[in-house]
Amino acid sequence: MTGATVDASPATAQLWPAASPHLAWLRDRGMGASILVAALSSAFGAVLLSATGYIAAVLTANPYIGDSETLGFVLGIVSVIFLGIAIYVGAIVTANTFSTVVAGRTRRIALMRLVGASARSQRADVARQGLLVGVLGAMLGLLAGTGFSAACVAVAGTLLGVDGVSYSVVHGALLIPAAIVAATTWAAAWVGSRRVLSVTPLQALGGSVETAHDDLAHRKGRNAVAITLFALGVLLLAAGIALGLLVPFGLIVAFFGGLLSFSGLVLGAAVFMPPVLRLVGRWFGRSAPARLAAENALRYPERSSRMAIGIVIGVTLITMFAVALETTKAVLTASAGGSLAPDLVTVLDTFVAIVTVLIGVSAVIAAVGLVNLLTLGIVQRRRELGLLRALGLSNAQVRRMVLAEAAHVTVAAVASGLVLGVAYGWAGAQSLLGSVRVSPDSPTGGLLVAPAMPWLTLLAVVLAAAALALIGAVVPTRLATRVAPVEALAAD
DSSP: OTTOTBOOOOHHHSSTOOOOOGGGGGBBBTHHHHHHHHHHHHHHHHHHHHHHHHHHHHHHHHHHTTTHHHHHHHHHHHHHHHHHHHHHHHHHHHHHHHHHHHHHHHHHHHHHHHOOOOHHHHHHHHHHHHHHHHHHHHHHHHHHHHHHHHHHHHHHHHHTTTTTOOOSOOGGGHHHHHHHHHHHHHHHHHGGGGGGOOGGGGGGGSSSOOHHHHHHHOHHHHHHHHHEEEEEEEEHHHHHHHHHHTTTTTHHHHHHHHHHHHHHHHHHHHHHHHHHHHHHHGGGSSHHHHHHHHHHHHSSSHHHHHHHHHHHHHHHHHHHHHHHHHHHHHHHHHHHTTTOOOOHHHHHHHHHHHHHHHHHHHHHHHHHHHHHHHHHHHHHHHHHHHHHHHHOOHHHHHHHHHHHHHHHHHHHHHHHHHHHHHHHHHHHHHHHHHHOSSTSOOOSSOOOEEEEEOOOHHHHHHHHHHHHHHHHHHHHHHHHHHHHHHHTOOOO
């Protein structure tokens, strides 16, 4: 398994032109994107730590607020939260990538099992690959993030007029996010490689096969856990909203409710995504490419859910924070009797812009995952695509099918993310501020308001997702039509 060099991407082939047989797997499709995801997460962590450290140095140098430790503490908490979000998204993307890679290696793994290799040794091999990918990506991201931070600090001193502030960008704390990224990438590879344990030597006679819908229906234990987590999370969300009408601490209950319910959705993505995909499939017409695209998404829901869940997370995060802050203004406005101070509105709008940029990094990581999984899916379906072309589908029809499949998954993911983001954002704002009184003249009792919708942000999310579907399908559509039908049918 470690000696495979098929389906090498040009970028990684140039990066490792003389790789030894033990490192040749780095040229497989999917590995380059996994390194990029780890590098983005590590670079984001380095930039966040440097930014908060520099801001803390500026505040310390200020004679009026230099003695305040609260701002530094708040900045540190914010950094941890957003770094945690980026690493969480990156771990899911990496786990999905390795799951897809292992599915494509089914026949190769089965051959190794046939000649005496154990499933555990094969899985350990994949985990070691994940560790190397994580370390390599984390180091590249650390270097890029540190360089970017140094440039920003040099420019910030002049722009902010604080040239007297001394701050060293290079320090040992930057190794913390890099180490976390490497560890989570290794863990994600271990989780993503669990399919290795189910590969049997008899599968050496077949090709790479994804888990079908009927097989997923029999995973009663996993499905039961997902449903339990989701149901418990929804109950806690409702309890947090109700408690928030009395005291601000309802946010704590709602936070754990959101965490549990979303974890349940991620765990059961292959169960809840097919109904959404089926509904979306009706919007794409009844032409042959559209029907094939819809069936491809439904036939192997695990593959489709892996492509969709990263986008669901990205859209949910952006929508959640945008709706939460917009609803915050609505709750405070209602509590103040109908109007807010212009300075407070400006502060809230500025915070919205900053949070959107920070969350955008996680959305970029999710987008990389979608493009990578689309490409891997096409590579692993060469025989299927070759058969379709041999049966009469033209290159244009195959391209339309791949594009429709990408759009199919993207629309379903965006729709799911928008619904979840609105629900979580409203629940967060309501549970925190439902009991707050802005002025003595504010009405007594809890305030329950409808979710406030940031329409421009939501429109930008939809347009960005549409562009992502088009851009992400460029490489897969080229791959789908590049191989001749006879050559594709003869491929492993």
